[in-house]
Amino acid sequence: MKKILFVTSEAHPMIKTGGLADVSGSLPKAIAQLGQDVRLLLPEYQAIHITEPVRHRCRIRVFNYEVEIRETTLPDSTVTVWLVNCPQLFHQPGNPYVDERGQPWANIAERFTLLARVAAEVAMNRAFLDWHPDIVHCNDWQTGLVPALLSLEASRPATLFTIHNMAYQGVFPRAMFDSLGLPTMLWGLYGVEFYGNLSFLKSGLGYADWINTVSATYAEEIQTSAFGCGLEGLLSHRRDFLTGILNGIDSEYWNPETDSYLAANYSANDLSGKAVNKAQLQKTLGLPVAPETPVLGLISRLVEQKGIDLFLECLSELVLMPLQIVVLGSGNKSFEQRLQQLAALYPGRIAVMVGYDEAQAHLIEAGADIFLMPSRFEPCGLNQMYSLRYGTVPVVRKTGGLADTVTDALPQSLQDGSANGFVFEEISPGALLETIKRALLVYANPPLWRQLQITGMQGDFSWDVSAQRYLELYQKFC
Ligand code: ADP
Numbered sequence: 001m002k003k004i005l006f007v008t009s010e011a012h013p014m015i016k017t018g019g020l021a022d023v024s025g026s027l028p029k030a031i032a033q034l035g036q037d038v039r040l041l042l043p044e045y046q047a048i049h050i051t052e053p054v055r056h057r058c059r060i061r062v063f064n065y066e067v068e069i070r071e072t073t074l075p076d077s078t079v080t081v082w083l084v085n086c087p088q089l090f091h092q093p094g095n096p097y098v099d100e101r102g103q104p105w106a107n108i109a110e111r112f113t114l115l116a117r118v119a120a121e122v123a124m125n126r127a128f129l130d131w132h133p134d135i136v137h138c139n140d141w142q143t144g145l146v147p148a149l150l151s152l153e154a155s156r157p158a159t160l161f162t163i164h165n166m167a168y169q170g171v172f173p174r175a176m177f178d179s180l181g182l183p184t185m186l187w188g189l190y191g192v193e194f195y196g197n198l199s200f201l202k203s204g205l206g207y208a209d210w211i212n213t214v215s216a217t218y219a220e221e222i223q224t225s226a227f228g229c230g231l232e233g234l235l236s237h238r239r240d241f242l243t244g245i246l247n248g249i250d251s252e253y254w255n256p257e258t259d260s261y262l263a264a265n266y267s268a269n270d271l272s273g274k275a276v277n278k279a280q281l282q283k284t285l286g287l288p289v290a291p292e293t294p295v296l297g298l299i300s301r302l303v304e305q306k307g308i309d310l311f312l313e314c315l316s317e318l319v320l321m322p323l324q325i326v327v328l329g330s331g332n333k334s335f336e337q338r339l340q341q342l343a344a345l346y347p348g349r350i351a352v353m354v355g356y357d358e359a360q361a362h363l364i365e366a367g368a369d370i371f372l373m374p375s376r377f378e379p380c381g382l383n384q385m386y387s388l389r390y391g392t393v394p395v396v397r398k399t400g401g402l403a404d405t406v407t408d409a410l411p412q413s414l415q416d417g418s419a420n421g422f423v424f425e426e427i428s429p430g431a432l433l434e435t436i437k438r439a440l441l442v443y444a445n446p447p448l449w450r451q452l453q454i455t456g457m458q459g460d461f462s463w464d465v466s467a468q469r470y471l472e473l474y475q476k477f478c
């Protein structure tokens with residue numbers, strides 16, 4: 001049995017801004033189900049949602065901070081969660097990365113340096129928890145200093161760094177390195193230094209014993225300048241220690257047969273409940289309740305990565321077609337405003353919800369016919385897998401995990417039964433529009449559409465295979 005300390009900045013259902021939380025809330029559960037001892041370490045933010053009993057475990061002094069570690073359990077699991085309680089740094093309103101006005105935390109480097117220092121203390125069994133992990137599994141730049149700090153320790157646990165997104169790097173001026181009081185020997189070309197600045201991501205990539213990312217295609221893409229965000233050289237240098245493991249989904253939480261957010265449950269054997277959800281979605285959003293009209297859904301952080309600009313450019317043509325569009329998202333203010341303007345211009349055709357809403361996300365997955373993900377890049381992407389599971393056919397760009405999970409509906413793939421969606425390659429509004437038109441043509445052929453839906457619903461996107469691959473990876477180097 002391996003003992004794994006899983007360090008993350010968010011974990012569903014306790015705190016979530018995106019897919020990292022989904023993975024941190026479901027992969028540890030799947031690993032525990034494989035008989036391993038996995039424990040989560042995450043900051044106790046003010047916004048954290050705790051539903052299980054909590055108890056005090058210990059109090060330690062780390063750098064200049066008094067820290068309490070409190071223990072709870074990840075809901076619906078046996079996984080222990082250790083909360084880093086340091087009110088001075090984490091007890092302000094906002095999410096893990098921005099304050100309540102949406103501004104990035106001015107002290108974000110201090111926040112995640114403390115998380116890393118606490119992780120190192122726990123990893124070295126110096127936090128009075130009486131537990132010595134074999135491996136510390138780090139996730140994204142927020143945990144990038146953990147492998148660096150542990151590299152300074154004798155007889156330390158092994159470190160794995162998982163890249164969920166290369167575009168967020170945690171880069172700060174050199175002066176920040178000094179004020180954080182980090183050991184000077186970490187500075188340098190082979191250390192945390194990145195073009196004269198401090199880079200948390202580079203630290204993780206450089207010091208971890210092993211690196212992985214969340215799809216096989218993204219593992220290749222990030223070794224090129226188009227996707228490597230300046231770190232492609234380091235990644236190709238370390239390619240013998242870099243693998244891709246596709247994310248799974250929490251197939252109990254995202255299950256159309258049992259999902260309690262839905263107006264009706266349904267399965268691949270009986271899709272009739274899907275129409276009930278479609279009607280409910282149309283009704284709640286003020287769209288005409290029209291069973292035959294295709295509904296296109298999009299749920300996303302509204303950022304450039306997700307190809308929102310491509311979608312916006314298509315909209316003026318899409319509204320001329322007999323379809324309805326439903327968008328749920330938040331992020332970039334100009335994307336939010338343009339979407340809201342279009343919704344005001346075309347009521348009854350486009351419905352836009354700006355904000356974050358878990359219940360609506362589930363209803364859109366169930367009620368829409370087609371799901372759009374025109375991402376410029378997508379390390380894995382979870383929404384296309386949720387869509388496949390809910391019989392909502394995805395239209396995606398061929399990149400990262402989208403390329404690894406969606407098989408384009410072409411004559412051959414339709415014939416051999418492997419098609420489950422629509423895929424385009426070129427980053428252009430024209431390519432997206434053409435692909436949506438292709439999807440609408442198949443939608444007009446119900447038996448063929450049903451075949452696509454069922455292929456998607458019968459696919460296995462659970463953690464079964466991928467959690468096993470993580471376990472093999474843990475076993476490989478410790
Ligand atoms: P990313 O992590 O890059 O945002 P993913 O597809 O991996 O992309 O995961 C996004 C997750 O966040 C999904 O669970 C999705 O349903 C959820 N999500 C994104 N935006 C919203 C929103 N506005 N409301 C509810 N859920 C959202």
Ligand code: GLC
Binds near residue numbers: 018019165247380
């Ligand atoms: C990131 C990526 C997304 C991935 C998620 C979980 O947020 O943008 O593609 O699915 O992490 O790994």
